[in-house]
Amino acid sequence: MILSERPLRLGTRGSPLALAQARMTARALCDAHGWPDGAVAIVTVQTSGDRIQDRALAEIGGKALWTKELDRALVEREIDFAVHSMKDVETLRPSAIRIAAMLPRADVRDRLVGADSFDALPANPVVGTSSPRRAAQVTRLRPDATITLFRGNVATRLAKLAAGDVHATLLAAAGLDRLGQGDVGVTIPIDMMLPAPSQGAVGIEALADNDAVLAVLAAISDRDTFDCVMAERNLLMGLGGTCHSPIAALALVDGDRLHLRAEIISPNGQETVSEDARIDPQDRDAAQAMGRRLLDRASPALRSLFEA
Ligand SMILES: NCc1[nH]cc(CCC(=O)O)c1CC(=O)O
Missing domain, CATH: 3.30.160.40 (Porphobilinogen deaminase, C-terminal domain)
Structure with a gap:
């Protein structure tokens, strides 16, 4: 059952990771409902978070930067639903918008890229990250480490590492895997680095009053992922x-x-x-x-x- 003559419009950021997640979501919907390819159209929306690359997220206004423009597109009905990394979705959401579904969670762990272990890093290592969680956890493991601000998408961060700006960086395994970079870095055990709330989960948001779209999305939602991520958000x-x-x-x-x-x-x-x-x-x-x-x-x- 397709809702109308036109394709459903899936809104997403334009980063390679966001697009990979958008394609996974479109595929899951078409498979679940027996729709032909093309029943879901991917609409990219540039967010302020994508535009501003040289300052820490915390400094320029936080996670809203990833969702604001997609929220607006939803409310103005330019898109039918939006696909997000749940990690980047603020805790408090506008009441008009509902988290309708989550795809099965991927690997929740972080990967260390640039060294085989924290112990293998040289003395006084420079580690690139802009995550306060990763910075604090790295400093706990390696009090001699210096943390430097590291933003940009996954490819940009890997390029900065390759250029020798830092000794190592940390990236979510889920993102690397979805980008076909599953062989990059070593996976850090959960007991050493507990991940960020919602890490590894892709969520789909729709307007709270759009029953038809909510029903279509519910068909691909993973219950366990939804419950776990909601507990982390609570x-x-x-x-x-x-x-x-x-x-x-x-x-x-x-x-x-x-x-x-x-x-x-x-x-x-x-x-x-x-x-x-x-x-x-x-x-x-x-x-x-x-x-x-x-x-x-x-x-x-x-x-x-x-x-x-
Ligand atoms: N903050 C950026 C961000 N948001 C989601 C992911 C990875 C994918 C995920 O956790 O689902 C990443 C990159 C990273 O932390 O390496």
Whole structure:
């Protein structure tokens, strides 16, 4: 069943990773509904995040930069739905927009690129990242490391590494894999680097009142991924963090419950507050409460990184 004579319009950013994720989503929809190729049209929308490359995300306005223009296209009905890396979707969303579906989650871990391990890095290594989480985790593992700001898409970061700007960088395994670069870097175990909330998940948003589109998208949503990512997002809600805030979190399905792990880390890597718990997937408050407890246990300096 196609909704109308015209193709469904899928909105996405234009980066190679975003386009790969958009094509995966279009393929999943066509397969699930038995539609011919071309039933989903990919519409690229440039975001401020794509335009501004020389400053840290946190400095120029945060994650909204990745969604603002796609939100506008949705509300103005230029597109029927938008595909995002869930990691880049702000915790608070406009009420008119709903997270309608998530594709099955990919590898949630980070890869270290440029060295075989943290131990194998030279003394006083220079590591490129613009993620406060990765910066704090690297500094905890290697207190002698210097972190340098590293933005741009995956290819840009790999080019900066190849040019010798840094000794190493960290990238999400999911992004590398989706770009056909699964052989780049070494995968870091979760116990060494807990990933970012929502890492490895692709989400699809639509207008909350568009029942026909919501139904079409529900058919390709992965329940476990949805529950886990929502728990990680609820945790963020409890923390009130921004993209300045060094937060790691991961939920995994454990029988009929979720095992939720989370940590907040001071930028110098010397203070870590962590917790893990088994929670009911339907219990939105449990994850939020964990976020609040982490803050309660943090020093004033660490807590201040979570004040807007
Ligand atoms: N912040 C950029 C971003 N957003 C999502 C991914 C990777 C894909 C994912 O986590 O699903 C990346 C690149 C990276 O962190 O290496």
